[in-house]
Amino acid sequence: MTTYIIRRLVMIIPVLFGVTLITFFAMRVAPGDLAQVQLGEYATEEALAVFREEHGLEDPLPIQYVRWVSDLVQLDLGESYRTNASVRGEIFDRIPVTFQLTAFALVFSLAIAFPAGVISAVRQDTFIDYLARIFAMAGLAIPLFVIASLMITLPAIWFGWTPPIRYTAFTDDPLANVTHFILPAIALGASLAGTTTRMIRSQLLEVMRQDYIRTARAKGLSERPIVAAHALRNAMIPVLTVVGLQLGVLIGGTIIIEQIFSLPGIGRLLWESVDLRDYPMIQGVVVFMCFVYVFVNLCIDIAYAWIDPRIRYS
Amino acid sequence: MTQGQETATAPFQPPAAQGSVTGRAVRGLLRFGRRKPLGAFGGLVVIILVITAILAPMIAPHAPNTQSAQIIESPSSEHAFGTDRYGRDVLSRTLYGARISLWVGIVSLTIGVGAGTVLALLSGYLGGIVDTVIQRIMDSILAFPWLVLALAIVSVLGNTLTNVMIAIGILFVPNTARVVRSAVLTIREEAYVDAARVIGCTDWRIMFRHILPNVMAPIIVLVTVGLGSAIIVEASLSFLGLGTPAPAASWGRDLAESRAYWYNDSHLFWPPTIAISLAVFGFNLLGDALRDELDPRLRGR
Numbered sequence: 001m002t003t004y005i006i007r008r009l010v011m012i013i014p015v016l017f018g019v020t021l022i023t024f025f026a027m028r029v030a031p032g033d034l035a036q037v038q039l040g041e042y043a044t045e046e047a048l049a050v051f052r053e054e055h056g057l058e059d060p061l062p063i064q065y066v067r068w069v070s071d072l073v074q075l076d077l078g079e080s081y082r083t084n085a086s087v088r089g090e091i092f093d094r095i096p097v098t099f100q101l102t103a104f105a106l107v108f109s110l111a112i113a114f115p116a117g118v119i120s121a122v123r124q125d126t127f128i129d130y131l132a133r134i135f136a137m138a139g140l141a142i143p144l145f146v147i148a149s150l151m152i153t154l155p156a157i158w159f160g161w162t163p164p165i166r167y168t169a170f171t172d173d174p175l176a177n178v179t180h181f182i183l184p185a186i187a188l189g190a191s192l193a194g195t196t197t198r199m200i201r202s203q204l205l206e207v208m209r210q211d212y213i214r215t216a217r218a219k220g221l222s223e224r225p226i227v228a229a230h231a232l233r234n235a236m237i238p239v240l241t242v243v244g245l246q247l248g249v250l251i252g253g254t255i256i257i258e259q260i261f262s263l264p265g266i267g268r269l270l271w272e273s274v275d276l277r278d279y280p281m282i283q284g285v286v287v288f289m290c291f292v293y294v295f296v297n298l299c300i301d302i303a304y305a306w307i308d309p310r311i312r313y314s
Numbered sequence: 315m316t317q318g319q320e321t322a323t324a325p326f327q328p329p330a331a332q333g334s335v336t337g338r339a340v341r342g343l344l345r346f347g348r349r350k351p352l353g354a355f356g357g358l359v360v361i362i363l364v365i366t367a368i369l370a371p372m373i374a375p376h377a378p379n380t381q382s383a384q385i386i387e388s389p390s391s392e393h394a395f396g397t398d399r400y401g402r403d404v405l406s407r408t409l410y411g412a413r414i415s416l417w418v419g420i421v422s423l424t425i426g427v428g429a430g431t432v433l434a435l436l437s438g439y440l441g442g443i444v445d446t447v448i449q450r451i452m453d454s455i456l457a458f459p460w461l462v463l464a465l466a467i468v469s470v471l472g473n474t475l476t477n478v479m480i481a482i483g484i485l486f487v488p489n490t491a492r493v494v495r496s497a498v499l500t501i502r503e504e505a506y507v508d509a510a511r512v513i514g515c516t517d518w519r520i521m522f523r524h525i526l527p528n529v530m531a532p533i534i535v536l537v538t539v540g541l542g543s544a545i546i547v548e549a550s551l552s553f554l555g556l557g558t559p560a561p562a563a564s565w566g567r568d569l570a571e572s573r574a575y576w577y578n579d580s581h582l583f584w585p586p587t588i589a590i591s592l593a594v595f596g597f598n599l600l601g602d603a604l605r606d607e608l609d610p611r612l613r614g615r
Contacts, residue, residue: 150575
């Protein structure tokens, strides 16, 4: 097990290295001079020179990169061009919002997908199966921002009631905080719910055809323990992988959802810094999001190597 | 390339496949429709979308970007879906929106899947260090959540139509490179590839004349499924104000811009909403069905 974990850890190093490389150099191919972009076209030569000096833009790119990465390794993401605030500080301030939003979305989508996927597979080709599949497909097809817009607009058009679109910190008013997160989380989780339902259904159908399920039936087990104890557990591994990969959709989706529901999270921070072309902030947020994504997937890999010995030894 | 392919396959055509090309195509389509009714429905939606996009200048009652009436007019016989906050005809903009969506989708897919396929051929056929380097780069790109990557690219390049297409295209490179590479790996071992090498074909020729035509099935699936996703990404970027620049009729942008009017003037809300959902739904259904048909491993499930 330890060797497996070490092997997986070693494997993510080139990926993380690639992420920093791509992010850094992508930011530097931006058309126009960085200092000029920040200070505007009427900035004086002296002001531009001071800005470049201050942010180390005079050095060759590889040196700038090495400096940025060595700071990064020490968890220092630099300062915003606009406010001089610490990028790490800004991100840390906003983690709770995005974390709560993503966690709620994940819980919501799994709470829907599990029963829907299992029932859909067990009652294959019945009315309830078709219903589940149509909903899953709709969750996948309707874009996130459309679902969110519908959630805000439909109650207003039909009942004249507008859902609360503001952020309340958990420490100020726990109840208001949780209720305000429900709609954004459902909107964000809808597509994951769709994907996971489809995945659970197809995996379960696959597993239910295996010999050991026939054996379980032959020894007289009733359907419920067969599905719960024998089939579901074996169907879970590919499902977990998909949930891990789909986390990227959730992380990207927070940009849209936090924008629509006015939540001060990391996604909104990214959107704001893109709007202001605040490159250190964009770089920091992008790298942070990628690292979280890679790290969660690493944890999932390790988790199922621990559950399933076949993976450990392959 | 098509010409070479035809001459190469012509002598081996089985007798059953004789008859006019159109006849075969129609029979094939009918069979597809019987076996995959949902996929056929998706195909129908896609066809309607394509026709709308092509005929938009002819069927749209007004020009999409000119003020043709008072602002925020409710639907009337003159303006079936009313007008927006600049007095532009909403129906015409929705019809023209099909053009932007499809155009962005097709061009970005061509960029992305094209680049991905070339990388996959190099990676799979040449192997060795080329393979390792390309695949590691692809792994790194896959570590970016898709919207984050698209947003970062657009923010760097600036949001012109071309840059939006490039940004969306890049999202499809790593996946294409991986999927097509695995297909290339199997084809590489075929006897006809050895034969081509023996008669002295260059690596370049083997990759593009002999291997590429045989990995088209996964590429077609990638493109169909990808178009749905590309439309979503374009609409999402435009919704965030970073996609197709104004005043082009983009569904995502039109939806975002009418945000203040959703409650009282829902005629601004429904047309882009329904158009986007329907378009994506169509491509998803068609793509799913095509994947089942073209992927032998899934056949009969």
